[in-house]
Amino acid sequence: MKADLIYENDLIEIIIYTCIAFLSMVLVLILFFYFSRKKIIQKEFEKKDLEIHHHKELLRAGIISQEAERKRIAQDLHDDISSKLNIVSLNSHLLMTPNLTVQEIAEITGNIINLTGKALKNSREIAHGLLPAVLDKFGLHAGVEELCQEFNSSKSVNVSYQNQVQFDDLDKDKHLHVFRILQELMNNSLRHGKARNISIVFVEENGMKECCYTDDGCGFDSKDKKNQHGLGMKNIESRVGFLEGTLNINAKVNKGVEVIFSF
Ligand SMILES: Nc1ncnc2c1ncn2[C@@H]1O[C@H](COP(=O)(O)OP(=O)(O)O)[C@@H](O)[C@H]1O
Ligand SMILES: [Mg+2]
Structure with a gap:
């Protein structure tokens, strides 16, 4: 019990x-x-x-x-x-x-x-x-061609340009943004990078147009704060935003610069 x-x-x-x-x-x-x-x-x-x-x-x-x-x-x-x-x-x-x-x-x-x-x-x-006249009258391809010629004629840089894309005249507003982005990138390559060669290639993949821009200049450290205060790169970013595209910047010191954006 x-x-x-x-x-x-x-x-x-x-x-x-x-x-x-x-x-x-x-x-x-x-x-x-x-x-x-x-x-x-x-x-x-x-x-x-x-x-x-x-x-x-x-x-x-x-x-x-x-x-x-x-x-x-x-x-x-x-x-x-x-x-x-x-x-x-x-x-x-x-x-x-x-x-x-x-x-x-x-x-x-x-x-x-x-x-x-x-x-x-x-x-x-x-x-x-x-508004560059050639861009308005003959479209983006002719505009970029003229831009490259202008830079080539300075003899301080060699610009190569390849285009595999057919641009639509209805997208003129977009094209002005693309043109301004390239203008800024080329100015930067010359001014900051002291580049000798620049390459611009337009390709089209899955209905999305893409621009691949490279230079062989001195490059820069994109993580360094002092390189983040310029207006040029910020403007590029907001223009790509208007284009509803994506932006990839690959830059390293002494390795040149590669910028790929879609639109
Ligand atoms: N292609 C390039 N080669 C070398 N450095 C560059 C290049 N592009 C940009 N940079 C660096 O990034 C900084 C920011 O560029 P950006 O925003 O265009 O401003 P800004 O041209 O007014 O100085 C530049 O001051 C420079 O140090
Ligand atoms: Mg700049």
Whole structure:
């Protein structure tokens, strides 16, 4: 009888301990899931924060470069066009002076013709800078060909260009972005990389057009903060964003630069 009672007490004790152990395990598991979930959510927030910050940086770069472009156009208009038109106006008023000799009239009209010619040429150049005429009239392929010729004619770099893509005239807006990206990449290769050779290749894969750009210049460390403050690369990134494409930049010191973007 006594032995039975002891056995029963032991059993109850075992059951109680097992329940406590089980409950503590459940508690530990709940706490574990709670904290790991909290950590995941925190990580997600941090990632979102980084994305927003990056987005803001791109927007800022876009606005700054837009302002710089406006300033440049204002300067060009002011220095090249306004000043010349000013002198044309002065000369035209001079023509109204009474008793001018034939020689004086010829000299003043000569001045006017000369200055209006220059103002016309400069206004064409400003317009060309804003929207290259060849790009508008003959499309991206001809535009890039002309760009390569311009760089080749400087004799300081050799640009090779291959195109396997048929560009659609309906995508003109997109093509201006592609053109500006290449312009910036080529300027960087010359200015920063001191490259001797540049290669540009357009290919089409699975309906997506891709541009592969390489130079053999001094390259750079893309992780170095000092190389992340330029506006040029940020603008390239936001232009690729407009194109809804992807951007891959492979750059190493002394290994040149490779940039692949799709559009
Ligand atoms: N092709 C290149 N070769 C060597 N360095 C480059 C090249 N492209 C970019 N870089 C480096 O990356 C930096 C950022 O370039 P970018 O954003 O175009 O700014 P910026 O041209 O105004 O300095 C440059 O200052 C340069 O150090
Ligand atoms: Mg640049």
